[in-house]
Amino acid sequence: MSDERLLVVSDEVREALDRGRPVVALESTIIAHGLPRPRNLEVAEELEAVVRAGGAVPATIAVLDGRPHVGLDKEQLTRVACEDGLRKLGHRDLAPAIAAGAGGATTVSATAFLAARAGIRVFATGGLGGVHRQWTRSQDESADLHLLAKVRIAVVCAGVKSVLDVPATLQRLETLGVGVLGFRTTEFPGFYLSGSGEPVDWTAGSAAEVAGVLRAQDALGGPPSALVVANPVPVAEQLDPALHDRVLAEALAACARDGVTGQAVTPFLLDHLVRHTDGASLEANVAAVRGNARLAAEIAGAYAA
Ligand code: PSU
Numbered sequence: 145m146s147d148e149r150l151l152v153v154s155d156e157v158r159e160a161l162d163r164g165r166p167v168v169a170l171e172s173t174i175i176a177h178g179l180p181r182p183r184n185l186e187v188a189e190e191l192e193a194v195v196r197a198g199g200a201v202p203a204t205i206a207v208l209d210g211r212p213h214v215g216l217d218k219e220q221l222t223r224v225a226c227e228d229g230l231r232k233l234g235h236r237d238l239a240p241a242i243a244a245g246a247g248g249a250t251t252v253s254a255t256a257f258l259a260a261r262a263g264i265r266v267f268a269t270g271g272l273g274g275v276h277r278q279w280t281r282s283q284d285e286s287a288d289l290h291l292l293a294k295v296r297i298a299v300v301c302a303g304v305k306s307v308l309d310v311p312a313t314l315q316r317l318e319t320l321g322v323g324v325l326g327f328r329t330t331e332f333p334g335f336y337l338s339g340s341g342e343p344v345d346w347t348a349g350s351a352a353e354v355a356g357v358l359r360a361q362d363a364l365g366g367p368p369s370a371l372v373v374a375n376p377v378p379v380a381e382q383l384d385p386a387l388h389d390r391v392l393a394e395a396l397a398a399c400a401r402d403g404v405t406g407q408a409v410t411p412f413l414l415d416h417l418v419r420h421t422d423g424a425s426l427e428a429n430v431a432a433v434r435g436n437a438r439l440a441a442e443i444a445g446a447y448a449a
């Protein structure tokens with residue numbers, strides 16, 4: 145099957161790419177599995193609007209009826225947000241889903257891969273997958289990290305959720321050779337919180353500076369790898385740090401007490417966080433993603449200029 149027949153790139157995205165106009169890829173797992181309904185569809189539409197307001201074309205990515213789509217229309221976006229039982233597809237799931245004619249929401253690993261294949265250089269998401277706290281026992285480490293070691297794309301994110309092992313995740317990114325650039329921060333962001341307490345080696349002060357790093361990557365050539373642009377949620381919109389620390393500790397204790405393990409751990413902890421912060425963790429989550437979409441549009445614009 146030829147490339148063009150396999151990847152369905154929307155007319156608007158295709159035209160923008162052909163003309164060298166800024167394009168921002170957006171993932172769909174956050175819509176299908178990361179946010180509650182009906183807020184998820186509102187956020188999906190808001191993110192596209194934020195990218196447009198920033199002067200770029202949004203390209204939300206998902207697999208529909210066995211075909212990877214880059215750029216969704218309203219009806220397709222609604223399917224991703226509302227269809228029951230939509231699968232979560234990492235990069236390794238793409239081929240089986242295509243062969244089976246199945247659909248699914250794409251994680252960071254699948255989205256980054258498909259976006260890069262389509263020729264998109266900038267991608268916005270909420271948080272990256274990472275190394276789980278029980279990794280020494282479970283070996284649970286997101287495939288996001290490994291895929292980002294292999295594709296040339298900038299991923300604008302607010303760090304990784306504090307339910308993960310943040311220092312171990314940063315160590316894996318280092319080992320895998322994935323660059324991490326703090327945006328106006330010398331600290332890796334803490335997703336719900338503006339900071340995680342972990343340092344980053346490099347800081348950019350503007351979208352133009354980030355675009356300069358992307359151009360340097362292009363000029364260097366060699367094996368491709370991603371650049372993680374770590375963009376903190378604004379302090380005014382972060383979750384109250386004392387509340388965060390207390391509820392996370394309670395959630396981890398409840399998890400151990402109830403014997404929750406493996407894949408069930410993350411949904412359990414996130415659900416606990418949303419319920420025991422009266423939805424404040426959800427608002428911080430949405431604020432983080434919104435800020436990332438805005439910055440990604442700016443970076444895409446600076447890169448295209
Ligand atoms: N982090 C979030 N929200 C999300 C995800 C991560 O704050 O929705 C999603 C992303 O799509 C990410 C995926 O790529 O979870 C990682 O899943 P796993 O750990 O199974 O690789």
Ligand code: MN
Pocket residue numbers: 284285286287
């Ligand atoms: Mn996992």
